[in-house]
Amino acid sequence: MGAAVTVVDAHHHVWDLSVRDQDWITGPDLQPLRRNFTIADLAPEARQAGVDRTVLVQTITVPEETPEFLALAAEHDLIAGVVGWTDLTRPDVAEELARLRELPGGQYLKGIRHQVQGEPDPEWLLRAEVRRGLAAVADTGLVYDLVVLPDQLPACVKAAEALPQLTFVLDHLGKPPIASGEREPWETAVRSLAALSNTVCKFSGMVTEADLASWTVDDLRPYADVVLDAFGPDRLMFGSDWPVCTLAASYGQVLATAEELLGPFDRTRIFETTATRIYDL
Numbered sequence: 001m002g003a004a005v006t007v008v009d010a011h012h013h014v015w016d017l018s019v020r021d022q023d024w025i026t027g028p029d030l031q032p033l034r035r036n037f038t039i040a041d042l043a044p045e046a047r048q049a050g051v052d053r054t055v056l057v058q059t060i061t062v063p064e065e066t067p068e069f070l071a072l073a074a075e076h077d078l079i080a081g082v083v084g085w086t087d088l089t090r091p092d093v094a095e096e097l098a099r100l101r102e103l104p105g106g107q108y109l110k111g112i113r114h115q116v117q118g119e120p121d122p123e124w125l126l127r128a129e130v131r132r133g134l135a136a137v138a139d140t141g142l143v144y145d146l147v148v149l150p151d152q153l154p155a156c157v158k159a160a161e162a163l164p165q166l167t168f169v170l171d172h173l174g175k176p177p178i179a180s181g182e183r184e185p186w187e188t189a190v191r192s193l194a195a196l197s198n199t200v201c202k203f204s205g206m207v208t209e210a211d212l213a214s215w216t217v218d219d220l221r222p223y224a225d226v227v228l229d230a231f232g233p234d235r236l237m238f239g240s241d242w243p244v245c246t247l248a249a250s251y252g253q254v255l256a257t258a259e260e261l262l263g264p265f266d267r268t269r270i271f272e273t274t275a276t277r278i279y280d281l
Contacts, residue, residue: 006272009046009055010237011057012056012240013242013244022059029247042251043076049255052078053081054081055239056079057171060085063087065084066082073108082105083110084112088112088134109142111143117149123155134166145171150175153193154189157192170193174201191230194231204238206220206224206257207254228262237275240255
């Protein structure tokens, strides 16, 4: 992508294994991720690709991570927003969200995310205490990122219907089974979610849902086409999912692949203005 085009990367991570373990990095497939990935590693690649702002997203469910990310955002002009974590089920969640916004860099807190994909209950989002927490997220003026598996999408639809005041951002297209080539029931569920006006989708995470070693753009295209049709450019935003993407592609490859998949779609909105608006960057 040419340098004249402004790009927001709406989804990436960083971690330092000397600070704390990333206990989800297990098994041989994920072994390349078992090292430190810092903003200093990302910045040169992002700048070279024409990215001038990013959104840093939580990785693990510990309370210490979000304050660290907010402080990092205050130090690095590349990071324009943070999607952090807090325990949505705690009775004082509203007070905790207010506390986070008062911390150094607190103005960079733009959203909250929980590893719903790791919850054994497919309807975890519909629990009364979780819905109360989600309402507090909305009251604070933040958005909620959904990292879910396809079988959890129906609960996402119900949650978004129940909380129209909250913007839900679907990460990684809802993790469709690209490697197997199957489309259902993912497609029906993701279209149901897209039918709700308070939902947005990240154009991210596709290469790692495909065959890591042999994926092609044509493997991704049917899934990309579904969300392009269902959400449209005003409710789609590009995300690299760096460094997880490096299991299958370089940062530059992920961006180039997104460009190819978008074809005639409005790239300015998908690469810049949707993320800027939704995350109030």
